[in-house]
Amino acid sequence: MNELWQQSILFVGGKGGVGKSTSAAALSLVFAKKGWKTLIVSTDPAHNLGDIFHKKVKDTKTYLLNNLWGMEINPQIESDKYIDSVKMNVKGLVKASMIEEVHRQIDMASSAPGAEEAALFDRIVSIILEEKEEFDKIIFDTAPTGHTIRLLSLPELMGVWMDGMLERRKKTNDNYTQLLNDGEPVEDPIYDVLQQRRSKFAKVRSVLLNTSVTGFLFVLIPERLPILETEKAVELMGKHGLEINGLIINKIIPDEADGQFLQKRKRQEKEYLRLIEKKFTSQRFYKIPLFEEDIHSLERLEAFSQDFRQQVEGGTKK
Template identity: 45%
Template sequence: MLSDEGSRPPDAARRTPLPFPDRPVLFFGGKGGVGKTTMAAAAALDLAARGHRTLLVSTDPAHSTADVLQAELGDRPSRVAERCWAMEVDPEREADRYIDAVKERIASAAPPRLLGEVYRQVDIARVSPGAAESALFDRFTRILEEEGEEYDRIVFDTAPTGQTLRLLSLPELMTTWIGGLIKRRRKVGALAQMWKNVAGSEATPALDNDPLLGALEERRDRFRAARRILADPARTAFVFVLIPERLPIWETEKAVAALSRNGIPVGAIVVNQLLPERDAGAPEDPFLAARRERQADHLARISDTLGDWPVLRVDLQDSDPVGVDALGRIPVSKMS
């Protein structure tokens, strides 16, 4: 589905929507502990309240989405509110599943005498750097492909910034790598066919029926489709969540630059945990006054370095917003 229009109930038109970007695919990311899971959940519930069938997907290994929503979540969608579903994807479990699938394909194509050594090499690859990210991106592409037919909006609550950037940079790397594997597989298949013909043996199965080649081509095509979605500003937006402190701002500046290099559109910057506006003329505690002054300096930097995108503010709350009702009351506003 992933359409720009959803079925809107009569009350949705009268509801003031939160100022998050409205795209078929939204990513929420940021440094750990800045509130990105809370913002992703609030955005998903807001989209659902507007009438869109919405799926919230957590790819964060910390799996705090279930805690924030106060819901039992697994790796398949569970309904958490009207028109809103959520799920948590475990990167390690996805890596195990992917390796098992690779072994199944190999078993149908490799000589039995070589299977033991091939399996050993595959198991080594399972624990190599980037294996979990590769498997997670494979699941991510399947979610876009399969769940995109069912939902109008998909909101991803991602891992902390560094892991997310590695994940989103995979399409370029993996498409090139898989393309090389396809060329080598076709060459090996053609040589095997030639030797069979020379020896007068039965013809080998046509390359079109090669299970490994078919799996590689299918994965390449899915990665290309995912890349097109990620790079389309009409369909995708990345929302960075940060708090007004030096390190989160610095990390967000680097991440925005990295996404720009990879052609992934940024939709908004959310500044969380801001001190509420003080009452004019009322005395203020010296500690709060100092914090407010430092916060003003950080906001000036955000405006200077990240002001090319919409900057949204979320004031510090007197309690953690936990549960669907509390998440639906989070005040998000545009910075003046």
């Protein structure tokens, strides 16, 4: 059986504009129609789940249609929320006269590269842990980026680093305890936050690295640059123990496309298709034609998803 039927968490990734959101939406529709309770999560700031399903999709679960729920999360808002929570955590631990400076430092850290990704990753982790039991399938319209992959793939480092922080924190707290509370333990909110993060990361890692639970799909179009970029991404993930379950080759010019111009392009495209088969020998392929128009309605999405479903059920490797 195709892994896609078994795995409960799927990430759909790929370069800009290749059809990630459309593919993720089509897949969610396939699952929902099979009777699986499905959640599709978009992290795209220019969301289009709402356009496709003609519903306002919130940043919490929103009912879309039978068996299908959607959620749109905004990396900027996640990052702001995250920063606010960090500020809340230091409140009461820092002298009032210092608070402004501390906030300034936190704000500076929040504009550092990777901060938005870290906040987004944190939210993705929470969604997985909170919704895993309720939904049969959760689809993320986003690939883990380099930064996330590193976060996931350095468990030892993460573990050691977190343990070090926890250890130091505990020492500080023990000192306070002696000083302030006659040896009675005092509560340490930062220690608790670190502890929670540690166990949260450990839990999600085991979920994401379990290939019978989690899958990664890449979308590409048969053109030179997307092929090369996909090759790099697949390699990077492989290096960190994350396997790709399949490639969706989207926007293939249909055979019946008429006109000399299109036929010429189609010949060129055939070469790229051959290149894809040569480069990704161990991958499963799903081939989706270029439709006459954009996929901006449920009817069109149905056509797209039917093509997809047939290939998943057909179980062909190529």
